[in-house]
Amino acid sequence: MTAPRVEVDLDAITANTRTLLDRLAPIGIRVTGVTKAALGSPDIAAAMEAGGVAALGDSRVDNLRRLRDDGPGLPLTLVRSPMRSQAAAVVGVAGVSLNSEAVVLGALAAAARDRGIHHAALLMVELGDLREGVPAADLIDLARHVLTQPGLRLAGIGTNLACQAGATPDQAKMDELSLLADRVEATLGTHIEIVSGGNSANLDWALSTGDPGRVNDLRLGESILLGTEPLRRRSIAGLRTDAFELVAEVIEVQTKPAQPWGDIAQAAFGPAAKRMGTGSIRQAIVALGRQDADPADLMPPTGITVLGMSSDHLVLDVSDRDVEVGQELTFQPGYSSLVRAMTSPYVSQIFAGRR
Numbered sequence: 001m002t003a004p005r006v007e008v009d010l011d012a013i014t015a016n017t018r019t020l021l022d023r024l025a026p027i028g029i030r031v032t033g034v035t036k037a038a039l040g041s042p043d044i045a046a047a048m049e050a051g052g053v054a055a056l057g058d059s060r061v062d063n064l065r066r067l068r069d070d071g072p073g074l075p076l077t078l079v080r081s082p083m084r085s086q087a088a089a090v091v092g093v094a095g096v097s098l099n100s101e102a103v104v105l106g107a108l109a110a111a112a113r114d115r116g117i118h119h120a121a122l123l124m125v126e127l128g129d130l131r132e133g134v135p136a137a138d139l140i141d142l143a144r145h146v147l148t149q150p151g152l153r154l155a156g157i158g159t160n161l162a163c164q165a166g167a168t169p170d171q172a173k174m175d176e177l178s179l180l181a182d183r184v185e186a187t188l189g190t191h192i193e194i195v196s197g198g199n200s201a202n203l204d205w206a207l208s209t210g211d212p213g214r215v216n217d218l219r220l221g222e223s224i225l226l227g228t229e230p231l232r233r234r235s236i237a238g239l240r241t242d243a244f245e246l247v248a249e250v251i252e253v254q255t256k257p258a259q260p261w262g263d264i265a266q267a268a269f270g271p272a273a274k275r276m277g278t279g280s281i282r283q284a285i286v287a288l289g290r291q292d293a294d295p296a297d298l299m300p301p302t303g304i305t306v307l308g309m310s311s312d313h314l315v316l317d318v319s320d321r322d323v324e325v326g327q328e329l330t331f332q333p334g335y336s337s338l339v340r341a342m343t344s345p346y347v348s349q350i351f352a353g354r355r
């Protein structure tokens with residue numbers, strides 16, 4: 001086994017999936033397992049399926065193809081608006097996509113007709129986070145547009161919060177989404193099947209509300225993979241937070257002054273973080289860089305602190321630990337580090353647990 005590598009415990013992912021499903025099922029919410037942080041990994045998708053998810057979602061067509069070709073054979077949803085230029089590819093791989101643009105819906109409809117199939121559109125509405133979605137006032141017109149296009153089916157409506165501005169999914173916003181579903185139905189005489197309330201940031205609300213209203217679907221990635229919720233990055237009680245570990249090798253250990261010297265300008269990635277203390281410290285370098293992880297979202301082993309990171313060097317204060325060159329250290333990645341580690345061609349992936 002070579003470093004750097006991500007070690008994945010598939011059983012932890014299955015357990016997290018099962019725990020979340022068991023808590024959400026009683027209030028009528030089903031789960032779409034989102035695999036984008038793992039680039040549509042078929043192994044991770046299979047672990048989610050073993051935990052009971054009925055559908056998978058990913059934000060990229062390439063990842064959906066991976067899931068289709070080697071995944072567990074569940075229905076697939078594209079959880080980002082399709083690129084108009086990829087409409088044909090999208091209808092070929094995903095049964096459902098999240099949408100907010102009439103021109104894209106038109107391209108999807110044409111592509112679906114070409115294939116002699118129907119593609120289902122889940123219409124996204126903007127509820128304050130200021131990422132994707134149409135204004136609530138435009139939702140009915142967009143739904144009407146879907147209903148009038150041969151080749152399209154209206155799967156439902158949804159929203160996404162807490163990703164761009166940190167706007168929190170709460171009872172008021174979920175009530176508004178439910179009301180919008182009722183209104184589309186009443187105005188257009190159609191049935192809204194899916195009301196997709198959001199991502200892992202919705203769990204605080206979902207696991208405590210007595211009134212889910214019409215919300216019957218959540219699209220969950222981070223909480224299943226890392227056992228954390230994105231609003232305050234706290235671990236969720238009862239979930240495992242150890243499904244992913246990032247292992248990397250120490251390439252230098254030296255005693256160095258605690259403070260740099262000379263005329264200090266910017267470092268490789270902007271102003272350097274202030275170093276604390278005086279005298280000298282024991283400093284280690286690990287062969288891991290910003291291409292592989294995010295220093296602000298990487299938990300080092302106990303007794304070790306992260307001092308900084310450039311493209312290829314992770315600098316640590318190891319004064320309180322015995323660390324030697326050639327030794328491997330294990331870090332716990334947060335979401336941002338997980339995405340980079342899974343994306344980096346320099347980091348290999350090792351899977352353990354039931355396949």
Ligand SMILES: *Cc1c(COP(=O)(O)O)cnc(C)c1O
Pocket residue numbers: 034036059079080098160198199200201219220221222223230
């Ligand atoms: C990434 C994403 C999700 C999943 O988010 P998590 O925080 O990982 O649960 C859900 N919906 C959309 C639209 C997304 O882009």
